[in-house]
Amino acid sequence: MSQGVVTLRILERADKEILKLSRTEKGAIWEFQSKFRQNPDSPGLRLKQLKGDSRLWSARVSADYRALLLSVGDGDYLLVSVKHRKDVYDNLDRYAYQINRVTGGIEVIDLAAVGDSLVGRLIPATEPEESPEIEARGLFARFSDQELLDLGVAEALLASIARVSTEDDLLALVECVPQLTADVLLALHEGKTLEEVLEQVTAPVASEEPVDQEDYAAAVLRPATQVTTDDAALQAILAESFARWQVFLHPTQRKLVERDYTGPARVGGGPGTGKTIVALHRVKHLALELAPGNDRPILLTTFNRNLAADLRERLLALGGPELVTRVDIVNIDKLASRLVSEVGAGGQRRIIDDNRALEEWHGLLLELGEHRWDAEFLAAEWAQVILGQVVNSRTDYFKVRRAGRGRALTREERDSIWQLTERYTKRLEDQGVWTWRQIAERAARLELDRAGRIVDAANAEESSGSIPRYRYQHVVVDEAQDLSPAHWKMLRAMVAPGPNDMFLVGDTHQRIYDNYVTLGSLGINIRGRSARLTLSYRTTRQILHAALSLLTGTVYDDLDGGEEDLSGYRSLLRGGEPSFQGLGTWADERKHLVEQLRAWGPATDGSVAVCVPTRELVAEVVDLLAGAGIPAVEIGPDGPKSHDGVHVGTMHRFKGLEYQRIALAGISDGLVPRRGIESYRDSDPKRHQRERQRERSLLFVAATRARDELVVTWHGNPSPFLVVR
Numbered sequence: 001m002s003q004g005v006v007t008l009r010i011l012e013r014a015d016k017e018i019l020k021l022s023r024t025e026k027g028a029i030w031e032f033q034s035k036f037r038q039n040p041d042s043p044g045l046r047l048k049q050l051k052g053d054s055r056l057w058s059a060r061v062s063a064d065y066r067a068l069l070l071s072v073g074d075g076d077y078l079l080v081s082v083k084h085r086k087d088v089y090d091n092l093d094r095y096a097y098q099i100n101r102v103t104g105g106i107e108v109i110d111l112a113a114v115g116d117s118l119v120g121r122l123i124p125a126t127e128p129e130e131s132p133e134i135e136a137r138g139l140f141a142r143f144s145d146q147e148l149l150d151l152g153v154a155e156a157l158l159a160s161i162a163r164v165s166t167e168d169d170l171l172a173l174v175e176c177v178p179q180l181t182a183d184v185l186l187a188l189h190e191g192k193t194l195e196e197v198l199e200q201v202t203a204p205v206a207s208e209e210p211v212d213q214e215d216y217a218a219a220v221l222r223p224a225t226q227v228t229t230d231d232a233a234l235q236a237i238l239a240e241s242f243a244r245w246q247v248f249l250h251p252t253q254r255k256l257v258e259r260d261y262t263g264p265a266r267v268g269g270g271p272g273t274g275k276t277i278v279a280l281h282r283v284k285h286l287a288l289e290l291a292p293g294n295d296r297p298i299l300l301t302t303f304n305r306n307l308a309a310d311l312r313e314r315l316l317a318l319g320g321p322e323l324v325t326r327v328d329i330v331n332i333d334k335l336a337s338r339l340v341s342e343v344g345a346g347g348q349r350r351i352i353d354d355n356r357a358l359e360e361w362h363g364l365l366l367e368l369g370e371h372r373w374d375a376e377f378l379a380a381e382w383a384q385v386i387l388g389q390v391v392n393s394r395t396d397y398f399k400v401r402r403a404g405r406g407r408a409l410t411r412e413e414r415d416s417i418w419q420l421t422e423r424y425t426k427r428l429e430d431q432g433v434w435t436w437r438q439i440a441e442r443a444a445r446l447e448l449d450r451a452g453r454i455v456d457a458a459n460a461e462e463s464s465g466s467i468p469r470y471r472y473q474h475v476v477v478d479e480a481q482d483l484s485p486a487h488w489k490m491l492r493a494m495v496a497p498g499p500n501d502m503f504l505v506g507d508t509h510q511r512i513y514d515n516y517v518t519l520g521s522l523g524i525n526i527r528g529r530s531a532r533l534t535l536s537y538r539t540t541r542q543i544l545h546a547a548l549s550l551l552t553g554t555v556y557d558d559l560d561g562g563e564e565d566l567s568g569y570r571s572l573l574r575g576g577e578p579s580f581q582g583l584g585t586w587a588d589e590r591k592h593l594v595e596q597l598r599a600w601g602p603a604t605d606g607s608v609a610v611c612v613p614t615r616e617l618v619a620e621v622v623d624l625l626a627g628a629g630i631p632a633v634e635i636g637p638d639g640p641k642s643h644d645g646v647h648v649g650t651m652h653r654f655k656g657l658e659y660q661r662i663a664l665a666g667i668s669d670g671l672v673p674r675r676g677i678e679s680y681r682d683s684d685p686k687r688h689q690r691e692r693q694r695e696r697s698l699l700f701v702a703a704t705r706a707r708d709e710l711v712v713t714w715h716g717n718p719s720p721f722l723v724v725r
């Protein structure tokens with residue numbers, strides 16, 4: 001074999017084994033792989049084909065360890081396992097490898113591990129069949145082999161699956177089988193029908209082209225074969241400096257990342273399904289196609305400031321400084337304010353937050369003795385309709401669609417609101433202040449003007465040198481559900497419509513800023529380019545089910561005038577049931593909280609958080625914990641002020657974060673949803689419903705931040721969103 005042309009990739013299952021080895025052993029694997037790439041035939045490596053098998057080879061890693069390799073082509077190997085030498089040779093039949101006929105991905109199964117996992121209850125396929133009686137009692141007896149195979153179950157496991165008779169058997173089995181087999185079996189066990197499993201679990205990972213089960217060279221390149229792709233990834237694995245998401249994408253994730261889209265594309269999906277991960281990989285994928293340069297032709301944006309900082313860190317981890325230098329990473333409001341200051345608009349105006357803006361509305365109405373409208377209504381109307389949709393004139397305001405805004409307004413009412421907003425903006429101007437919404441609106445207008453100039457110039461056939469370019473070649477948006485129409489107008493005008501122009505990820509079930517949009521009407525046509533992720537990588541099945549029950553009976557949109565649900569949303573992780581407990585008073589609940597945190601042990605690594613509904617409660621909990629000797633850190637607009645200690649914040653602050661353990665406290669009637677919204681029940685039922693939905697989404701976001709443990713408490717009556725258990 002010629003030197004230097006050998007490829008060695010690591011199959012995801014081997015990586016899991018390698019992670020468990022000691023540092024010395026990992027070091028030995030590092031040495032091994034670099035020698036192997038140089039010359040696999042070097043005598044020290046003792047590369048040999050395993051007896052009776054054409055594709056499996058073994059090679060020496062160290063005195064005690066052997067690598068098990070699958071040859072997928074000339075000079076192309078997959079590392080499928082690293083084993084103690086005695087385990088490699090004692091029973092060659094223990095390894096079954098195959099190209100999955102549905103996904104076209106390579107699967108390697110250690111049948112002995114499958115047997116061991118069930119403490120002798122399961123036996124490898126090679127051993128004699130047990131009596132048909134036992135089989136008939138199996139959890140999956142009602143499905144034929146063919147049905148299971150059509151769902152993508154690995155053929156080598158059929159005999160073992162037939163013997164699974166209890167849930168414990170199943171849970172042990174799924175630990176050591178290929179991911180798709182685990183996913184299918186768990187879904188069937190949960191009671192999904194064959195059709196549902198086919199649609200929700202199998203179809204998204206099925207190969208788009210016919211699968212040749214003998215063609216390993218083609219199989220290794222399919223998304224369903226989860227492997228490291230390059231040396232850097234391999235090196236990172238061995239140095240333990242990587243996170244799994246950087247290397248192994250789920251086949252559905254990878255398809256979405258690498259697809260060529262003819263226009264804007266959107267990826268939805270429940271919490272923790274890897275939407276952010278997909279957005280990051282998409283940025284990397286797009287960057288690889290860029291012509292060399294020092295500019296930043298890709299925009300990566302999101303709603304919150306702290307999440308933009310987080311995206312930067314993760315993109316750095318994924319692609320290093322070379323990647324980050326080609327990408328403009330900025331939260332949407334900052335981006336807008338940058339455009340506005342570029343042209344000196346706004347002068348020295350200070351930015352005020354929504355609370356202060358509301359106070360100003362109260363002040364204005366008081367001064368004018370105006371009672372027809374309440375301040376909250378006007379604040380929202382101005383922010384969402386007038387600024388949100390970039391309404392420039394009274395005439396336009398008469399015409400504008402007020403989608404999702406509650407009761408209809410007459411022409412006369414609109415006239416009066418328009419006049420009030422004019423006075424209001426004057427009031428802010430006199431004080432030298434403005435809001436983020438105003439900045440977004442101004443930025444959208446500036447950017448639309450600029451895009452208009454490009455079109456005009458092109459029509460006049462001016463030389464390309466004088467035509468201002470679009471700012472970006474690609475725009476990637478995370479947390480898309482929270483952007484306002486003005487934001488979308490700005491973004492649309494920043495990138496030329498065309499292939500791969502915009503890639504949006506978000507989940508409308510997590511919308512917490514009351515911005516409703518129909519992307520199609522904003523020039524962002526995602527029809528036919530919308531997909532959904534459904535497998536959660538974050539939460540356990542138990543937490544996921546509890547969180548889903550919070551959404552019972554509600555309907556959500558798909559950002560484009562249609563509806564979206566979370567069907568098929570699931571997890572392969574398992575843990576304890578979340579706990580729900582009502583206490584008599586807030587004092588009792590506080591005591592309970594301290595006890596719970598003590599029981600969880602010292603949280604010096606920022607893995608524990610407390611989430612409460614109001615800012616006042618945040619301050620109280622921080623004091624409470626300090627008094628109890630538990631270090632506590634508040635989560636501010638830029639994220640937790642320090643890493644150590646228990647993080648404490650309102651539900652809004654938890655967007656995009658995740659913790660190992662979370663206590664949701666104060667989830668009482670009157671607090672979640674806030675009592676204040678009750679006044680709209682009769683006066684403006686649509687508004688009431690929208691506010692309720694937003695509060696429900698907040699609770700949903702908070703509950704889905706927990707990876708392993710979730711504790712929910714309240715005092716008095718529980719929140720009506722908590723289905724009584």
Ligand SMILES: Nc1ncnc2c1ncn2[C@@H]1O[C@H](COP(=O)(O)OP(=O)(O)OP(=O)(O)O)[C@@H](O)[C@H]1O
Nearest residue numbers: 244245248249250271272273274275276277537656
């Ligand atoms: N392919 C993967 N391999 C390993 N871990 C993954 C993978 N994809 C996602 N994860 C992990 O799952 C968790 C959730 O991912 P991510 O934050 O991208 O989800 P999300 O859909 O954006 O969630 P949310 O909507 O709740 O913000 C993260 O810890 C991430 O590292």
